[in-house]
Amino acid sequence: MELKVCCPQCGWKPGGEPYWTCQSCGYEWDVFSTAGRCPRCNFEHQDTECIEWAGGCDEVSPHLDWYQGLDEGLEEINILKDN
Numbered sequence: 001m002e003l004k005v006c007c008p009q010c011g012w013k014p015g016g017e018p019y020w021t022c023q024s025c026g027y028e029w030d031v032f033s034t035a036g037r038c039p040r041c042n043f044e045h046q047d048t049e050c051i052e053w054a055g056g057c058d059e060v061s062p063h064l065d066w067y068q069g070l071d072e073g074l075e076e077i078n079i080l081k082d083n
């Protein structure tokens with residue numbers, strides 16, 4: 001299945017762009033491609049910011065809240081984390 005991702009507060013949908021910056025090392029990447037883990041330093045980001053300049057609301061939500069249909073999607077997230 002395809003996992004839908006949108007901001008739980010405003011519904012903004014990230015488009016696979018590297019909008020996020022790692023809190024630990026400053027690396028920029030698409031946080032949803034790795035389920036919140038920095039691909040460079042492996043820092044786990046529990047919260048994800050909604051990107052205001054890209055059309056979002058600038059609020060911070062728990063990373064898992066961004067996934068819609070999470071029950072079906074959990075397996076897919078675990079697969080992502082293994083890679």
Ligand SMILES: [Zn+2]
Nearest residue numbers: 022025038041
């Ligand atoms: Zn990092």
Ligand SMILES: [Zn+2]
Nearest residue numbers: 007010050057
């Ligand atoms: Zn938002």
